[in-house]
Amino acid sequence: LTCPSCGQENPEGARFCNACAAPLAAEAPERREERKVVTVLFCDLVGSTAQAERMDPEDVRALLSRYHERVRAELERWGGTVEKFIGDAVMALFGAPVAREDDPERAVRAALAVREWAGEEADVQVRIGITTGEVLVALNTRPELGEGMAAGDVVNTAARLQAAAPVDGVLVDETTFRATERVIEYAPAAPVEAKGKADPVAAWKVVQTRSRYGVDVRQIGTTPLVGRERERTVLTEALARVKEEGSPQLVTLVGVPGIGKSRIAWELFRHIEGGSELVTWRQGRSLPYGEGVAFWALGEIVKAQAGILETDAEADAAAKLERAVRTLVADERDAAWVERHLRPVVGLESGTASGGDRGEAFAAWRRFLEALAALRPLVLVFEDLHFADDALLDFVDHLADWASGVSLLIVATARPELLARRPAWGGGKSNALTISLSPLSDEDTARLVHALLDRSVLDAELRQTLLERAGGNPLYAEEFARLVAAGREAAExxxxxxxxxxxxxxxxxxxxxxxxxxxxxxxxxxxxxxxxxxxxxxxxxxxxxxxxxxxxxxxxxxxxxxxxxxxxxxxxxxxxxxxxxxPRAERAEKHRLVAEWIESLGRPEDHAEMLAHHYLSALELAAATGADTARFVERARAAGRDAGDRALALHAPTSAIRFYETVIELWPEDDAGLPELLFSFARALTTAGDERSEGALEHARDVLIAAGAGARAAEACALLSQLWWY
Known part of the structure; x- marks a missing residue:
């Protein structure tokens, strides 16, 4: 066994490395592969070869070590996985092994961070290329040991863009550009000639970011609010109740991504802005995948109140926090107590031993927020609470239970995963309400699409496609409408x-x-x-x-x-x-298993179309991967023919034509069943009024005559006569 940590060879059966004591795998893990859409980043030092000629080898190694370490840190900070270093070049993946919603944006921001460090601190220059596309990913590889993770054309294209990028420039492909143009500013670049590609690769040069990361620049309120009037009313009434009763309320908006949670919260903000009474609004967002420290969302709320910026030195941040606390908490001892417990929340040293009493910390944080709410009504928005750690969930629960005598509305947005983790979330509280957002109706979705496309009338087929693809999700409807407005197909x-x-x-x-x-x-x-x-x-x-x-x-x-x-x-x-x-080979096998299960139900004629779909899909996928298709062909042919026969019997000639066309390509020319199949195909064409029907009938007639099927040939002649007569 080879040690994954130090490379030392060990005897079979060893559980720990004899050289470094690292644990050894008893056997190789099962290979797991997936097709994924990822963003690939290639970065290379400029002129490093010439520079190395003038440097001592030890200095070269020190430079590269510092470069590798810092580049890896920046890429991983933005969620990238460094697949490999080749000399002074680095390749990283965003979206593998785990995808994030904004992988292309993360990759571009990581590239800018690397470029900034290289120019300001390391006094070196870089070229960076970024592409987004589908690759085959080996999920259980170990990149740190040089094992490759991704394969696909998108990897090669990223390398080509990197080579073509100007010094200290970042070039991206069209897919990355489309995914990030609302948050990143670009300038057009000359198309890049890439070896092995018929056409040049369209490219854009990164200029700068348009906003701080995490800020939604899509202008939530620019699209009309459709189908969410009731939920908006619930929130505004909850705020009115908080003001009237002077007690806290917790409202949780639950729904899948894009369903409208943030939009409804924004509608409450707009309602407050349009009112005459002053209300304090503070919000924080939980970051995915544990990227932020514990209580990240609470930290954002406290930082906003204290005016602490990400660029503030520690001493400045501490002074701002102290000033904010003492403005709200008059008692000197109370203020010192609150400040001490808030320091870790905003990333400052607390000055006390770690692991203190959580209940005391909760009480101090609550005291700070109660003091803020005592000045005027306070709305706290905790976004993406499904990403929050359990401790933050406990604090929000505590705040709703124990805050008293103040006008405090807590609004939380979360995906259904929150309720899977905490089924009793908000339960048993008279001051808590959970609203589950359902998909929009087709009528509301159509209204939204019409408004987004600024059209009063839509082609019926396009309208139906957009409704099906959006599935009642407002964000999906917006993105598909944007797709159509840009001249792309709604099926994309x-x-x-x-x-x-x-x-x-x-x-x-x-x-x-x-x-x-x-x-x-x-x-x-x-x-x-x-x-x-x-x-x-x-x-x-x-x-x-x-x-x-x-x-x-x-x-x-x-x-x-x-x-x-x-x-x-x-x-x-x-x-x-x-x-x-x-992966295609695995997909082919799964289609075969589904088809066999359908056959096990009996009465295959009732499931002919499903059987045909799965057997034909298995055959097509197996052929595409170069696998043996012999075990699929016969069953795929028979299933496709039966599906065509059933569709024709049910007066669905278009479906019948589709099945017949597919299986005719698979049918052996010397098979006795071919003449009958050709005649069925011709009948389907005739029923559908297809212009190919005359030629198909003549061909079927000739083949039937040659096969000695006189009765069927006569039927073909009769159908031809009808065509000629009419």
Missing amino acids: LPETVQGIVAARLDLLPIEEKRVLQNASVVGKVFWLGTLASMDERLPLEQRLHTLERKEFVRRERAPSVAGETEYAFRHILVRDVAYGQI
Whole structure:
């Protein structure tokens, strides 16, 4: 066994390295691969080879070590994974192994941070290239040992952009540009000729950021509020009650990403701004994946009240905090007590031993906020509370329970994952209310899309596509409308939406994510029995119950398969993204398993279309990966033919044509069933009024005659006569 830490060879069966005592894996982990949309960053020092010629080797090593260490730190600070260093070049991935909603933005900001450090502190120059696209990711590799994580054209393109970038310049591709143009300022750059590509790669040069990270510059209120009037009223009435009664209220807005939680909170802010009474508004946001320190959102609230900036020196921040506390808390001893407990919240040393009494800290923080609310009504907004650590959740709960004698409205926004973690959140409190935001109706979504596109009338097909893709989600509707306004196809998936859905999937435990991926192969609707046939290792009922609580799926009350428990994806885009993550060879095998489960139900003619879809998909995917397709071909042909026959019998000639066209390509020319198949295809074309029907009937007639099928040939002649007559 090779030690992953020091490279020392060890005898088989050893549990710890003989050289460094690091634990050794007993066996290689199961290889896990996924297709992911990632952002790839390549960075290289400029002129390092010439510089090295003039330097002592030890100085060169010291320079590169400092460069590697700082670049790694900046990239990882922004959520990147450093895959490898090659001399003075570095490659990093944003979105693997775990996706975040804003990976392209993080990559660009990381590039700017590296460039700033290189120019101001290291006195070196860099070139950086960034691309976004789909790659195959090996999830359990160890980049620190030089194991490659990602493969795909997007990696090569990033390297080409890096090589073409100007000195101290950052070039990005079109996909990265589209995903970040609202937060990053760009200048057009000359297209980059890339080896192996037919066309030059469109490129943009990064100029500067448009805003501080985490600030939404999309102007929340520029789109009309549709279908959320009741929720807005609940919030404004809660504020009125707080003012009237002088007691705290907790309102939690729960919903999936993009459903409108932040918009409703913004509507409350606008209501306050338009009122005559002064109200203090403070808000903080919990960062994902543990990127912030504990109580990050509370820290943002305290910093805003004290006027502490991220660029303040420690002494200046401490002075501002002291001034803010003593302005609110008159008693000298109380003020010192409150300040001492607030210092760690804003990133200052507390001056006392760590690990103190949490109850005392909660009381001190509450005292500070009560003093603030005593001046005038106070609204505290805790955004993205599903990302918060348990300690912050406990404090918000404590604040709602124990604050008294002040007008305090606490507004929390969270995804359903919060209620999966804390099912009793807000329960049992007379002053707490949880609002679950449902998708917009088709009528409201259509109103929103019409307003976004500034059109009174939409093509019926486009309107239906937009409604289906948005699925009642206002943010998705906005992004799809933006897509259409830019001249792109509504069937595409906007980079922003892809990022949101992928990030939410990557937050799930592996077992829950695997359930969704397996279900995505079945379709928008799936059954418990199908999932069990695909992976017997998974404890499905509990996993599905949890996914239902997190609003990924819903259980259907009237299953379409007798004796089966039926589920459906709540949003088709979750299904699409989960399906797209599965490597093609694995997808082919899963389609085969689903088809075999459908066959096990009996009466295959009732499920002909489903059988055809899964067998034909398995065949296509297996062929694309170069795998042996012999085990798929015959069943795929038969299923496709049966599906065509069923569609034709049900007077759906267009569907029949689609199935027949596919299986004719697969049918052997010397097979006895081919003449009948060609005749069925010709009949479907004739029924549909397709212009190809005459030629297809003539071909079918000739083949039937050659096969000795005189009766069928006569039917073909009769249909031809009807065509000629009419």
